[in-house]
Amino acid sequence: MEIAVDPLSTVPIYQQIRDRIVEAIGDGKLRRGDVLGSVRSMAGAFRINPATVVKAYELLRSEGLVATNAKTGTFVAHDRDGEHPDAAFEGDWSQRLTTVLAEGRARGIGHERILEFCGEICNRLDSGRTTQKEGQ
Amino acid sequence: MMWTIPMIVAVGAALVAVPRISRRTVPLGVSVPQARSEDLVVTRAIRTYQWVCIALTLLTVLGSWATRAAEGSGGLWLLGLIVCGMGTFSVSRLPIVRAKRAGSWYEGVPVKIGAVLTEQRTARPVWAAHAFSLAVAMAGIVIPWATLATLPDPYPLERDSSGQVVRWGDKPWGVAMTVPAITLVVAAGFAVIAWAITRRRDPILPDGDWAKARSLRDESSRVVQIALAYFSVIGTVMATSLGVTPLLRESKTAVDIGLWAGSVALLVPMVWLIAVTARAQARGRAEAHVRADPDSPDDDALWKLGFIYYNTEDPSAFVPKRMGVGYEPNAGHALGLLIYLIAPIAILVAVVVFVLG
Structure with missing residues (x-):
């Protein structure tokens, strides 16, 4: 890898x-x-x-x-099939995600487009195409 | 004596081939973006360098032939060719450096450097060849030890460049066993180096095409292992032969034939390495038009004169060569610096002892 x-x-x-x-x-x-x-x-x-x-x-x-x-x-030590994260992590992660999404909204990216991006990224993560994209 | 001429021709060919065995984004030791690798300044500088190297090689062959009567002159001519070749390299690259700086060639060019994060698959050492080398080296110890009584007394202590004995001495155990013992250590050293290389993680420099970069890295890894095995076998056989020649009471002709055969055997992997590397790089050039991946970073600041790696941050004592295949010392590492300091001293000592007598 x-x-x-x-x-x-x-x-x-x-x-x-x-x-x-x-x-x-x-x-x-x-x-x-x-x-x-x-x-x-x-x-x-x-x-x-x-x-x-x-x-x-x-x-x-x-x-x-x-x-x-x-x-x-x-x-x-922990992969995506591991145990569910605690509430503290989710709170922190949600805050960081809010900042990233807000940055998009501030630049004029609409609600639908943001959802499209999120869907594409989740699909890429599920199919394992995030890290190897450059090497294909 | 004239065994140096094929060596001169091989070194000259290697100098001329430098641009062909280098990554196309490092013409004459200058990092350039792949889109600039066929720039007029680049191609002109390469052409100039190659023609000067051809002229220098011809001059060296003629000079070596004309002064063949002088003992050791061939070695001096060879040394001169190497020094002049390096000088030509350093000067020929300057127009590319200036053009790159003036035109800001890397401005806006995306760059990346990659590495294997988990277990990596590299070419395995050619263990059969290393085992053979060790067996030959062991035989080189056992044979003189078993036949010590039949060794000549006085014993040949020193030979000139044509292999003839120039100094004799007493026949103690230590003298008879020195060359075989060193040979065994060297054979074992080759095996250890071959193993150590498989543990390394080398940078993956995309040069605009990750897939091609990986393919070149794998091919280079295979070539290095084969070359190590070959050098180990040839070096061990030659050194062991030298150790047992006192037992054979050889004639001058036999020594001459042995030296010629040894020189040719050592030239074979050099020529092979150049041919294989040039072919692999040529394939990369042929597919240049379809590349769309990031470029490799401009690392000129890490390469003094284009070919001496100096990076105090890098913990590696040896780094992949910028031109051709194999590894070279990192002058920013204590061990690498030691090698850079010892190498010229060793060459000077060799010239003084073996050539100038």
Whole structure:
């Protein structure tokens, strides 16, 4: 499974790595127990400081999506078939979603179009086409 | 003595082939967007570089032939060709650098860099070849040890560039076993490197086509493993032969034939590597018109003079070569820097000891 980052983006690299991994878990490309590349190997592949990868993995760990042990390294701890999130997560997620949708409305995207976007994105996640889109 | 001429021709051909074995978005070691890879400035710079390299190679062959009577001159000519070739490379790329800067070629161009996140599938080492190398190296230790009594005394300690013995000494165990022991370590080293490469995660540079980038990466991985196996076998066989030649009480003709055969055997993988890489890159060029994926990032800042990788952030001691296949040291890493410092010193020592005597 591959991920790609944009080194020129205004989004920090650690955030991009975190986002790509979340997307891969969301569309089912990554399943619970899948082992992720080591910090050094991922840093070498992206030609970046290992601290950047550590930051991405730490973020995912704090969100409960990955875990680390001494034997296997970092692995996926929660996938889309896992237990339902608690109310606190849903509240926070709903708030972030509200901001993103409000941004669309503020730019003039209508209600119907927003629903279309949401449907397309959910379909892509269900069919596992989010992370591999670039590689097809 | 004239075994250096095929070596000179091979090195000259490799220099001329550099643009053909490079990714098309890195002509002469300068990152350019794929849409600019056929730009007039680029093609003109490549043509100039290639013609200068052809002229330098011809000059070196003629010079080597004219001074063939002088001991060690062939090696010096070869060294001169390599240095001049690198100089030509560094100068020929400048027009592309200037045009890229003046025209802001990367402005608005989407770029990405990819990597395998989970378990990756890479070409496996050719274990049979490495086992054969280790067996030959072990035989190189067992044979002199078993026949130590029959070894010549005094023992040949040093040979000139034509393989003839120039210094003799006492026949202690250590002397007789040094070359076979080093050979065994080198054979084991090749096997370890082949295994270590399978554990690496290399960048996937899309160059406008992810699928093609993946295909090139897989092909490069296979080529590297085959080349490692070949170099291991040839190197072990040659070094072991050198270790057991005192037992054979060889003639000058036999040594000459051995050196020629060894040189040709070492040239084969060089030519093969160039041919395979050029063919793979040519396929990428042929499909250029259908590309629509992101470009690779402009990483010129990480490549000093276009071919020396320097990145203190990157934890890798070795990185994939920018031109051709294989790996090269990262000068921003302590181990890589050590190699960059030792390599010229080793070459100078080799020239002084083996060529200038």
